[in-house]
Amino acid sequence: MITALLFASLVLFMTGYILQAVTKPKKYPPGPRWLPMVGSSNAVQKLTKFYGSQWKALSHLAKEYSSEVLGLKLGSDLVVVVYGDRNIRQVFIDTEFEGRPDSFFIKLRCFGKRMGITSADGPLWSLHRQFTVKHLKNVGFGKTAMEKEIQYEMNRIVDYISSSNKPITPKNIFASSVMNVLWKYVAGESIAKDRLTLLLDLLSARSKAFSMAGGWLNQFPWCRFIFPEASGYTLIRRINKQLADIIEEAIENHKNKATNNDFIYSYLEHMKDNKDTFTEEQLKVICLDLFIAGSQTTSNLLEFAILTALRNQHIQEKIYEEITRIIGDSTPCWTDSHKLVYTSAFLLEVQRYYTIVPLAGPRRVLSDTVIGGYSIPKETTILLAVGDLNFDPNLYDDPHEFKPERFINEQGALKNAEHVYTFGLGRRRCPGDSLARSFIFLTFVGILQKFKIQCVNGLLPSDEPVIGLIAAPRPYSASFVKRN
Numbered sequence: 001m002i003t004a005l006l007f008a009s010l011v012l013f014m015t016g017y018i019l020q021a022v023t024k025p026k027k028y029p030p031g032p033r034w035l036p037m038v039g040s041s042n043a044v045q046k047l048t049k050f051y052g053s054q055w056k057a058l059s060h061l062a063k064e065y066s067s068e069v070l071g072l073k074l075g076s077d078l079v080v081v082v083y084g085d086r087n088i089r090q091v092f093i094d095t096e097f098e099g100r101p102d103s104f105f106i107k108l109r110c111f112g113k114r115m116g117i118t119s120a121d122g123p124l125w126s127l128h129r130q131f132t133v134k135h136l137k138n139v140g141f142g143k144t145a146m147e148k149e150i151q152y153e154m155n156r157i158v159d160y161i162s163s164s165n166k167p168i169t170p171k172n173i174f175a176s177s178v179m180n181v182l183w184k185y186v187a188g189e190s191i192a193k194d195r196l197t198l199l200l201d202l203l204s205a206r207s208k209a210f211s212m213a214g215g216w217l218n219q220f221p222w223c224r225f226i227f228p229e230a231s232g233y234t235l236i237r238r239i240n241k242q243l244a245d246i247i248e249e250a251i252e253n254h255k256n257k258a259t260n261n262d263f264i265y266s267y268l269e270h271m272k273d274n275k276d277t278f279t280e281e282q283l284k285v286i287c288l289d290l291f292i293a294g295s296q297t298t299s300n301l302l303e304f305a306i307l308t309a310l311r312n313q314h315i316q317e318k319i320y321e322e323i324t325r326i327i328g329d330s331t332p333c334w335t336d337s338h339k340l341v342y343t344s345a346f347l348l349e350v351q352r353y354y355t356i357v358p359l360a361g362p363r364r365v366l367s368d369t370v371i372g373g374y375s376i377p378k379e380t381t382i383l384l385a386v387g388d389l390n391f392d393p394n395l396y397d398d399p400h401e402f403k404p405e406r407f408i409n410e411q412g413a414l415k416n417a418e419h420v421y422t423f424g425l426g427r428r429r430c431p432g433d434s435l436a437r438s439f440i441f442l443t444f445v446g447i448l449q450k451f452k453i454q455c456v457n458g459l460l461p462s463d464e465p466v467i468g469l470i471a472a473p474r475p476y477s478a479s480f481v482k483r484n
Contacts, residue, residue: 086372297357307476
């Protein structure tokens, strides 16, 4: 009798668990059906493998369910993907979407704790983001001094290209130059070449590792105990340790020198009287946030710009003609971006056409809310399908054609790219956008001003991006021929 009662209780418990696991909340957005334990993960993983990226897989599902708000459950987590300009702007701007998921995967990104300014939220995030933006500006970030640093790096790139007698792979030169500028303002000095190479290699390997681990390790963190190597966990831990060592070394060096011209020094000084909220651990993660946000995204966009100029010789010549006519041989500066209308429109079109972060986020919903008429429960994770927005035919005519002219109005002036969210929007907008925009413009103009970019051996490189956490061009080389 007791055995029968225990069995009946177990059956009732399992039935209740299964029903709860597969039942969607009231007015939840449409999406694939849920299975116990895995939710809709199987459907997403299968499509991700087929299309080669999670972004394309989710885009397929959104079309299948004819919805600009896609409802999923990945493992035990509610996940909603938003499409369309109105929905995406809502998530970017409204305060109830300013949270970050409190997940194992997010903590793994931040050396094990949800800290820094990218992955934290609440008072910790608000306080440290304000401090970071303010004190970066205090040491010259986003000002004339930074422009001079970028110009120096641009001239160094031009000199390197001029002295080379063979085709060049852009990936090898852009990322190091961006990091040189970043390191100058974060750590107040030029980074040693061997440390720079190691740092860039680690950041690149880390991005690939997180792309690989973004499935099962994210949804089922316990799998790291069963297959730590196959899940990517061991690799990420090893890379994190090496990155932490580099940043910790820079912090230690600042404790024994008298300077006030960089972010680390400003933070350490402020920490003396604010030890409750300002800690070395928090400083370390903020430095990592700045390096991740600034280096790969900026250099990848510049690589896409050079690749597009290479693949479209008529556009390249039009840009060169404008540069020659407007600024001649003068060193490019940021104010030229308003004069070089076609060139600036071209760079905006690069940002639209090659969406560097096709799935922005993740955001955590801080209170029950509504998107597009659907109910979104508190703690739901939100992803923003910016990549789909950039090809929305309601916003852009012939969106799959590369046309810089779409950003030039009838009066010949540059249009406001109000729907291009390369650097986000609202209070979580990328704090390094001024560096990224300036670096891309100055370096691109400086190169096109001096060189004609041509194919190597007549072979046209592919423009199909590799899409992981961020989009990157497939490795390519180009010939840079000096202009007369």
